[in-house]
Amino acid sequence: MIPPEKRATIRDVAVAAGVSQSTASRALTGRGYAAEAVRERVQEAAHQLGYVPDAMARHLKQRVSRSVGVLVHDLRNSFYADLAAGAGNAARARGYTITLTDLGGGATDEVEGAEAFVAMRVAGVVVTPGSAAITDYLGRHRVPSVEVDRQFAPATCDAVVVDNRKAAREVTEHLLDLGHRRVALLIDETDWTTGRERYEGYCTALEARGLEVDRGLVVASGWDVAAAKATATTLFASPARPTALFAANNVLAEGAWRAAADMGLHIPSDLSLASFDDAPWMTMVTPTVTAVVQDSVAVGEAAVTRLLDRIEDPAAPPRTVVLAAPLTVRGSTAPPAS
Amino acid sequence: MIPPEKRATIRDVAVAAGVSQSTASRALTGRGYAAEAVRERVQEAAHQLGYVPDAMARHLKQRVSRSVGVLVHDLRNSFYADLAAGAGNAARARGYTITLTDLGGGATDEVEGAEAFVAMRVAGVVVTPGSAAITDYLGRHRVPSVEVDRQFAPATCDAVVVDNRKAAREVTEHLLDLGHRRVALLIDETDWTTGRERYEGYCTALEARGLEVDRGLVVASGWDVAAAKATATTLFASPARPTALFAANNVLAEGAWRAAADMGLHIPSDLSLASFDDAPWMTMVTPTVTAVVQDSVAVGEAAVTRLLDRIEDPAAPPRTVVLAAPLTVRGSTAPPAS
DNA sequence: CTGAAAGCGCTTACAG
DNA sequence: CTGAAAGCGCTTACAG
Incomplete structure (x- = not known):
């Protein structure tokens, strides 16, 4: 158990067990034949030497x-x-x-x-x-x-x-069912399928109710909390403030939540908030936050x-x-x- | 740009550039000599072939x-x-x-x-x-x-x-300065330096004020949110409920917070809460949570x-x-x- | 069932 | 400045 100056190789194990390198390899990996007694002897030697096979060498061979x-x-x-x-x-x-x-x-x-x-x-x-x-x-x-x-x-x-489209549609319909007509979408990108499909789900829900998509209510934001908060602050301060906001992910929801809190907007009476993505804080704040829960x-x-x-x-x-x-x-x- | 059937090796690069493998290696790694013109030729060949050196082979050699x-x-x-x-x-x-x-x-x-x-x-x-x-x-x-x-x-x-000891002492002193006398410590382990030192800091603060450590106020909990919540619920329901709780990490704090919320305990009027570790939710809930902030x-x-x-x-x-x-x-x- | 030999893709003294 | 050769630590056909 004294640490060797040099790490043990399969060659050392083979020598200690009195077999060839090939046999040692076979005994250790379990691939190919090795007599039971030999297998045990090799494994014992490997254990004694604290042998840990070199994954790089193994994988180099195996490609x-x-x-x-x-x-x-x-x-x-x-x-x-x-x-x-x-x-x-x-x-x-x-x-x-x-x-x-x-x-x-x-x-x-x-x-x-x-x-x-x-x-x-x-x-x-x-x-x-x-x-x-x-x-x-x-x-x-x-x-x-x-x-x-x-x-x-x-x-x-x-x-x-x-299914981003479906879930986003559900969120939007939920908001519409509650009676909201000015439902904003806070989103950071529509180039990826996530953003695009969430946007489409939002539009589909609106259109299915015969409502037009108001471009002024679809607001683009940077991807981090600070940017989302700034964007949400501007939106909430506008004369045509929405009564509900759908945040396209948990970071955007966090920014919107912080913006509302700082501005003294009360949720849900002043503003309904829903998020795509759940996050631990969403069940800790008051009120808890409606969300599309992805595991x-x-x-x-x-x-x-x-x-x-x-x-x-x-x-x-x-x-x-x-x-x-x-x-x-x-x-x-x-x-x-x- | 047609994908090769087989990944290019340094040998392929060497052949393409009309040099030996050793020279190709030297030209690519920048170790050892290689004429400027040769270096360029080799790099161009490598690029053409989409050559990506095999890290396993390299590291096997380099140990x-x-x-x-x-x-x-x-x-x-x-x-x-x-x-x-x-x-x-x-x-x-x-x-x-x-x-x-x-x-x-x-x-x-x-x-x-x-x-x-x-x-x-x-x-x-x-x-x-x-x-x-x-x-x-x-x-x-x-x-x-x-x-x-x-x-x-x-x-x-x-x-x-x-410095766990110092920070834990500060938290406890802060609570004592506010006038609390029944300050509980919620902790998951005292075998590691983190837990032990936080516990010691808590004790030191108490003793420096001439207060005894009440073993009934030092409560051990499992390491996850559910366990912490259960433990905190029991603690909060006891007749000798503490007026302040110091949670030894963010998970324990989350459990305690959820327990207090479920029981209708108002923070901070019914209970003061402080946490070792900050977490995003701690600045989102009302009130925000006092914490030792580790970056x-x-x-x-x-x-x-x-x-x-x-x-x-x-x-x-x-x-x-x-x-x-x-x-x-x-x-x-x-x-x-x- | 076992061993000698080749080879995975590199790098690195060593000659030239 | 360049090339032939050895070797990193393994695994794997191939003989025996």
Whole structure:
């Protein structure tokens, strides 16, 4: 148990057990034949020497590592953190390890992150993409990938998403059913499927009731809390203030909530608020916040599961897994003050 | 630009550029000589072929990878998620990649996670340990590590922590200054330095005022929100209910907050609440919550920085970096109702 | 059932 | 300044 000056290699194990390297390898990996007695002797020797096989050497030979890459936009957002946690769970359960790249909120280039994955010869990657460039790149380098949360390449790439359109429509209808007519949408982008589909769901609900989409009520915001708060503040201060606001994700909802609080707007009497995405704070504040609840841990798990299945069956046609995202009505939405 | 059937290797690049493999390697890595014209020719060839060097092969030769392991308790806790985000930032800035292991709230064995890191021959690991076993193990295998948040092996291992004792004492004194005499401590463990030192800080503050520590007011709880809520509910229902509660971390604070809300206890008039750790919800609820604010992103960054410095200078004595964790007084703490 | 040999894709002394 | 050769630690056909 004295630490060796040098890490033990399989050669050391073989010598200690009095067998050849090949036999030691077979005994340890369980692939190929090895007499029971020999197997035990080798394993004992490995244990004695504190032998830990070099994953790099093993994977170099096998041409691929037992690691999956996960690329998220910003780990500080609980949505992505939960996603990563779920991906980690599923990977661990199947003997894989996770290599995580956090884009730091967009500070880093996606494709650069993908290149690191290719260099590491990961078995595959789970990615929350910002464009089709990243899965294109990975595809060209023959590394399987699955898009998660949003989708850019449905024809060529697996994906795990929720039905954004349907859920957004439900939220909007819920607000309309309560009697709201001036329902604003706070949104940060409509280039990705998430934003676009949520926007479309919002429009569809309005149009189904014979209402026109008022462009002045669809407000674009930056992606962080501070930007959302500033945008919401301006909106709430306008003469034609909406009676209800649908925030297209949890960060935007947080900004809107903070803006309303600072301005002394009372929820839900002055303003109804609904969010796409749940977050812990939404059931802690008073009133609690109506939200589309995505189980992002489950999304992460599903993504890794899809990826690992894809690796086993590379020829299967691309599949898009759609997870449930039910609307959960809470205290922040109510009929408008007459 | 047609995808090759097989990934390009340095041999392919060398052939395309009309040089030897060694020269191609030198031209690409920038180590060793290569004529300017040759260097350009090789780089052009590499680009044409979409060559991405195999990190495994490179690191196998170099005996260590350019990746650092990060082991956290539970990514769903914003404290750890932010820590991981900070670690990722710092690593990326210095050309390292992060391999993340999430223990899933304790479901997985620490040492097992550490073994995977050893197998990958990571350059080092940042770990939020549960005992000294993990850094022992890593040390035996010659992989440098830094303990973060809590510390088990100050004599042998680098660490990045905050002054728990001092901050906990400040919180308790703040509560005592407001006039509270029945100040409870809600805590999940006292085996780690975090819990023990926070407990000690609490005791010190009490004793400095000539008050005895009432064992009935020091309540142990499980580590998740549900357990904390249940424990707090029992505490709040007891005849000798405290007038103030100090929760030893953000999860416990969340449980206590939810318990108080469910029981109709008004904060701060019925109960003052203070937390060790800040969390987004603490500035969203009414009233906002008094907390010891740790910048966990900064903690993660500092940990990776320390680790990388350690790698460059393996012989230096172990160092413990102590970061500031100021008490931020908000609305949840006030004098007790007479 | 076991061992000698080749090879995964790189880097790095060492000659030239 | 460049190339041939060795070797990092494994696994895997291939003989025996």
